[in-house]
Amino acid sequence: MDNLFEDNNFADKFSKFPGTRYMGSKNKLIPHILKILNEYEFDSFYDAFAGSNVVSYLFKTIGKKVITNDFLNFSYLISKSLIENSFEKLNEDEVSFLINTPNKQGFITKTFKDLYFDNNDNKFLDTVRGNIDLLDSEYKRAIALSALVRACMKKRARGIFTFTGERYDDGRKDMRLTLEEHFRENVISFNNAVFSNDKNCISHNSSAQNLVVETDLIYLDPPYYTPNSDNDYVRRYHFVEGLTKNWNGLEIQDNTKTKKFKSYHSPFSTKKETYLAFENLIQTYKDSIIVISYSSNSLPNKDELLVMLKKFKKDVNVHEIDYLYSFGNQNHKIGNNANKVKEYLFVAK
Numbered sequence: 344m345d346n347l348f349e350d351n352n353f354a355d356k357f358s359k360f361p362g363t364r365y366m367g368s369k370n371k372l373i374p375h376i377l378k379i380l381n382e383y384e385f386d387s388f389y390d391a392f393a394g395s396n397v398v399s400y401l402f403k404t405i406g407k408k409v410i411t412n413d414f415l416n417f418s419y420l421i422s423k424s425l426i427e428n429s430f431e432k433l434n435e436d437e438v439s440f441l442i443n444t445p446n447k448q449g450f451i452t453k454t455f456k457d458l459y460f461d462n463n464d465n466k467f468l469d470t471v472r473g474n475i476d477l478l479d480s481e482y483k484r485a486i487a488l489s490a491l492v493r494a495c496m497k498k499r500a501r502g503i504f505t506f507t508g509e510r511y512d513d514g515r516k517d518m519r520l521t522l523e524e525h526f527r528e529n530v531i532s533f534n535n536a537v538f539s540n541d542k543n544c545i546s547h548n549s550s551a552q553n554l555v556v557e558t559d560l561i562y563l564d565p566p567y568y569t570p571n572s573d574n575d576y577v578r579r580y581h582f583v584e585g586l587t588k589n590w591n592g593l594e595i596q597d598n599t600k601t602k603k604f605k606s607y608h609s610p611f612s613t614k615k616e617t618y619l620a621f622e623n624l625i626q627t628y629k630d631s632i633i634v635i636s637y638s639s640n641s642l643p644n645k646d647e648l649l650v651m652l653k654k655f656k657k658d659v660n661v662h663e664i665d666y667l668y669s670f671g672n673q674n675h676k677i678g679n680n681a682n683k684v685k686e687y688l689f690v691a692k
């Protein structure tokens with residue numbers, strides 16, 4: 344079939360993915376990515392910067408052995424729930440246990456008072472977060488944490504934690520529901536999205552430059568580097584990242600209004616390290632098909648990436664997809680011509 348999205352079976356399965364407004368998500372590019380990569384032969388697909396996991400979910404749906412990685416713990420847990428996990432789901436009794444078992448946690452209520460959610464929502468988060476650790480299956484814990492993360496993101500305007508209070512309240516129904524209502528809905532969404540593709544899919548939580556994975560194809564979609572905008576994922580999502588780790592090992596910067604913790608180091612935050620990281624990753628995976636998502640307003644630019652790829656690969660193609668960034672997606676403003684950037688998909692064989 345030329346267009347898999349015309350196949351109801353595939354479209355039904357893929358539509359179960361519980362998406363979010365994740366910065367840099369390739370959600371809108373999925374049909375293009377699928378069409379382009381369908382031309383290549385590979386059994387294993389390594390998503391080295393998995394983010395929302397939407398691209399990994401696509402390739403799990405079409406039957407590939409998917410390996411994921413992201414240095415954010417909450418991205419890794421979404422992947423554990425939906426990519427690595429094939430069968431486990433949270434049942435009604437477990438959800439009631441998580442919500443109704445009293446515990447002595449009070450960290451969120453105290454530390455984040457009046458910042459993101461009201462007192463009732465904060466108490467709910469404290470209770471559920473404390474109880475999740477008592478579940479005995481790692482996949483059930485991952486589903487519960489993923490559902491909690493998605494609940495928090497859906498209730499926040501723009502899904503981010505860079506500002507406090509209710510600025511940008513767009514009146515969506517999502518902002519009126521309690522976190523408990525969101526959590527219950529999201530457990531159902533995550534449960535529905537669990538399936539087996541008969542492959543041993545695996546999730547990692549590491550810096551991509553420190554991990555070597557055996558794979559037929561590697562997909563690189565790192566944060567896009569531009570000199571004038573920041574691509575710091577931790578700054579945007581610190582609250583949900585901290586929540587999944589119960590802030591263990593994270594030092595909250597008390598002088599910040601948002602009570603964020605120090606960002607993890609990523610080479611993609613400086614120009615020099617970005618170039619080096621691309622060169623190293625391309626060299627490490629020179630025996631795999633290398634696919635890179637990148638945009639026309641980022642560095643390295645198109646010609647520089649082509650030179651890097653051609654050093655190791657004979658057959659290099661670049662596909663251009665015209666794309667208008669939407670609000671909340673990277674740092675561009677609506678109605679500004681600078682919005683019109685091209686998305687590139689480099690494929691090197």
Ligand SMILES: C[S@@+](CC[C@H](N)C(=O)[O-])C[C@H]1O[C@@H](n2cnc3c(N)ncnc32)[C@H](O)[C@@H]1O
Binds near residue numbers: 392396397565609611
């Ligand atoms: C552009 S996003 C990926 C989006 C993803 N393809 C999707 O469709 O949702 C880049 C991701 O890289 C992760 N990241 C940043 N630096 C990293 C590093 N050094 N190693 C691994 N992951 C990193 C971020 O946490 C973020 O999720």
